[in-house]
Amino acid sequence: xxxxxxxxxxxxxxxxxxxxxxxxxxxxxxxxxxxxxxxxxxxxxxxxxxxxxxxxxxxxxxxxxxxxxxxxxxxxxxxxxxxxxxxxxxxxxxxxxxxxxxxxxxxxxxxxxxxxxxxxxxxxxxxxxxxxxxxxxxxxxxxxxxxxxxxxxxxxxxxxxxxxxxxxxxxxxxxxxxxxxxxxxxxxxxxxxxxxxxxxxxxxxxxxxxxxxxxxxxxxxxxxxxxxxxxxxxxxxxxxxxxxxxxxxxxxxxxxxxxxxxxxxxxxxxxxxxxxxxxxxxxxxxxxxxxxxxxxxxxxxxxxxxxxxxxxxxxxxxxxxxxxxxxxxxxxxxxxxxxxxxxxxxxxxxxxxxxxxxxxxxxxxxxxxxxxxxxxxxxxxxxxxxxxxxxxxxxxxxxxxxxxxxxxxxxxxxxxxxxxxxxxxxxxxxxxxxxxxxxxxxxxxxxxxxxxxxxxxxxxxxxxxxxxxxxxxxxxxxxxxxxxxxxxxxxxxx
Numbered sequence: 028x029x030x031x032x033x034x035x036x037x038x039x040x041x042x043x044x045x046x047x048x049x050x051x052x053x054x055x056x057x058x059x060x061x062x063x064x065x066x067x068x069x070x071x072x073x074x075x076x077x078x079x080x081x082x083x084x085x086x087x088x089x090x091x092x093x094x095x096x097x098x099x100x101x102x103x104x105x106x107x108x109x110x111x112x113x114x115x116x117x118x119x120x121x122x123x124x125x126x127x128x129x130x131x132x133x134x135x136x137x138x139x140x141x142x143x144x145x146x147x148x149x150x151x152x153x154x155x156x157x158x159x160x161x162x163x164x165x166x167x168x169x170x171x172x173x174x175x176x177x178x179x180x181x182x183x184x185x186x187x188x189x190x191x192x193x194x195x196x197x198x199x200x201x202x203x204x205x206x207x208x209x210x211x212x213x214x215x216x217x218x219x220x221x222x223x224x225x226x227x228x229x230x231x232x233x234x235x236x237x238x239x240x241x242x243x244x245x246x247x248x249x250x251x252x253x254x255x256x257x258x259x260x261x262x263x264x265x266x267x268x269x270x271x272x273x274x275x276x277x278x279x280x281x282x283x284x285x286x287x288x289x290x291x292x293x294x295x296x297x298x299x300x301x302x303x304x305x306x307x308x309x310x311x312x313x314x315x316x317x318x319x320x321x322x323x324x325x326x327x328x329x330x331x332x333x334x335x336x337x338x339x340x341x342x343x344x345x346x347x348x349x350x351x352x353x354x355x356x357x358x359x360x361x362x363x364x365x366x367x368x369x370x371x372x373x374x375x376x377x378x379x380x381x382x383x384x385x386x387x388x389x390x391x392x393x394x395x396x397x398x399x400x401x402x403x404x405x406x407x408x409x410x411x412x413x414x415x416x417x418x419x420x421x422x423x424x425x426x427x428x429x430x431x432x433x434x435x436x437x438x439x440x441x442x443x444x445x446x447x448x449x450x451x452x453x454x455x456x457x458x459x460x461x462x463x464x465x466x467x468x469x470x471x472x473x474x475x476x477x478x479x480x481x482x483x484x485x486x487x488x489x490x491x492x493x494x495x496x497x498x499x500x501x502x503x504x505x506x507x508x509x510x511x512x513x514x515x516x517x518x519x520x521x
Contacts, residue, residue: 060096060122063089068105070113083110083135084117087125096122096150101133109134109159116142120191121149127156130199130233137161137203142184146225148191153198161185161203165215165242170223172253174287180214181251183221184237188255192226200234206271207241215242216251216281218267222290223253229262234279237267245272246316247281248302252290254320257282259297261475268303276316276349278304278332283320283353290320294327296475296503301331307338311378312349313365318381322348322355326501328476329376330361330469335368343369344410345378346396352381358389359501361478361514362408363469365396372400373435375427379411386415390496392479392513393420394466398427406435412451416441419491421464421513423447443492445512462486464513474502478515487512 063076063086070082076089083099090097106128112135119125127133134157137143143161144153163169163182170189171180184203186193200219207215219237220227234249249267250257257280269275279302282292292315299314314332315322329347336343347365348355362376376396379386398404407425409415412434418441425433430450437452444453449460465482472478478501481487489509496510504519511517 060098061090061093062098062100064100064102065105066102068108068110070111072114084114087117087119087123090123091121096124098124098126100126101128106132109136111136111138112141112143113138116145119144119146119149119151123149124152124154125156126154129155130157130197133157134159137185142182142187144186146186146188146191146193148189150192152194152196154196155198157199157201158185159201159203163205165205165207172223172284172288181216181221181223181253183217183251184219186220188220188222188225188227190223190225194228194230195232196230198229198232200232200237202236204238204240206239213243214246215239216246218248220250221247222251222255222257225255227252227255227257228260229258230260232262234264235266239269240271242272244274244276245269246276248278248304250280251277252280252282252292253284253288254290256291258293258295260295261297263298263300265298265300265302268305270305272306274309275304275306275311276318277312278302278334279314281312281316282322283318285319288319292317292320293323294325296326298328298330298476299332300328303332304334305337306340308336308340308342310334310336310340310343310369311345313346313367314348316345316349317353317355318351320353322350322353324357324360326359326474326476326503328361328363328469328478329365330477331364333366333368335366341370343367344373344380346375348377349374350377350379350384350386352384355384355386357386357391359391359497359514361392361469361476361501363392363395363479366399367397368399370400370402372398372403373405374398374410375406375425376408377410379414384411384414388415388417388420390419390491390514392466392515393422394479395424397425404428404431406431406433408433409438409451410435412436412438415439417444419443419496419510419512421445421466421487422451423464423466441495443490443495443512445487445490457490457492459486459490472502472515473504473521476501478502480515481511481513481517483517485517488517
């Protein structure tokens with residue numbers, strides 16, 4: 028072979044390889060994500076997103092028109108501002124991240140005129156913003172749970188999710204609302220967030236001060252979930268409410284709508300507190316209502332929630348948790364200071380009802396809950412006791428009818444449970460009854476959630492099953508070789 032010819036051939040191969048590389052990179056760049064920067068806080072009729080002149084709505088539209096996983100960010104000049112929507116909700120789809128500077132620094136407001144975001148599909152992440160002042164009037168033409176009757180309409184004042192996946196990271200959802208219009212739907216729900224289907228993950232986020240009002244049945248002052256899978260991690264649902272409803276379910280969260288809509292709910296190191304489910308006839312689930320779908324709670328706290336009635340109503344069930352025909356697993360958690368108040372009140376802390384609910388309560392503390400009824404006060408801490416199985420758990424300081432101050436009947440004990448009275452029928456190995464656990468008040472004792480500390484000399488100390496206890500307590504502190512009964516480990520260190 029001619030040497031010069033061989034060299035020329037090699038050069039052509041190199042050129043061809045470089046050309047192929049350039050073309051492949053060009054093709055890849057078209058599929059890679061782009062970043063669109065929001066520079067204005069108003070919401071004009073949308074046009075093109077221009078450099079230095081782009082609204083949030085225009086940035087989302089530009090991302091939607093582009094192939095790839097895009098990001099919407101915000102100019103530093105917007106720090107401290109509120110973006111006020113004037114053109115209605117913003118639809119989100121495809122694969123998109125909205126990356127804010129932090130919830131205290133930037134808000135998006137519906138101005139009490141519209142919902143803020145409507146997730147119709149795709150993979151959506153929202154980070155570091157506040158979503159506030161969204162509002163929807165429930166009308167018979169809106170979205171509803173699948174497999175539900177034609178009278179069921181669900182909305183979501185701040186966010187509505189139809190499908191896909193949505194992650195809220197360090198987001199605050201506050202002061203959003205839904206209400207029934209004069210000729211509106213029989214059932215409304217989800218003052219802050221409404222999930223029809225899909226996956227929702229909240230991490231280090233807060234749903235606070237959201238409301239759902241006015242339906243014949245109203246569900247989820249903070250959040251309502253039909254058939255989706257909802258997970259809260261290090262998050263809080265607080266100060267949300269249902270009012271002006273005939274029947275209310277879930278002042279903080281309502282998940283599932285019967286066996287046809289078995290929504291899933293998981294809480295990890297999260298808090299549901301100070302929510303209110305108030306109704307004219309029947310008020311259920313001050314903190315959380317689950318109907319037909321599974322509930323999993325790990326290292327979480329449910330406290331200071333209320334289920335009550337107004338206007339002559341007679342029944343209030345489940346001040347903290349209202350569990351109907353659902354399987355519930357609660358581990359390393361605290362349920363305390365909740366209230367069910369009506370003529371007939373059941374389950375200040377937890378109500379188990381329906382034909383086939385189940386509750387497994389392990390290494391947890393169930394205390395200081397109240398069933399306050401003028402006619403009947405059943406199960407201050409736990410009603411529907413026959414459906415519950417407890418292990419390494421404290422039940423104490425419940426308030427209700429004397430014979431049912433803690434439980435309204437015998438529970439199934441797997442051992443090492445402790446009660447300050449003898450209303451739960453504990454008879455498992457290592458069980459202790461008529462023993463004051465010497466609990467402190469609910470307080471910040473370390474970790475992301477509040478707990479009830481054991482005081483020195485508590486009969487719960489070193490009395491749990493060594494093989495059946497989690498390795499760490501609710502706070503994430505090591506339990507040691509002789510673990511304590513309940514959610515809190517005395518003397519433990521991180």
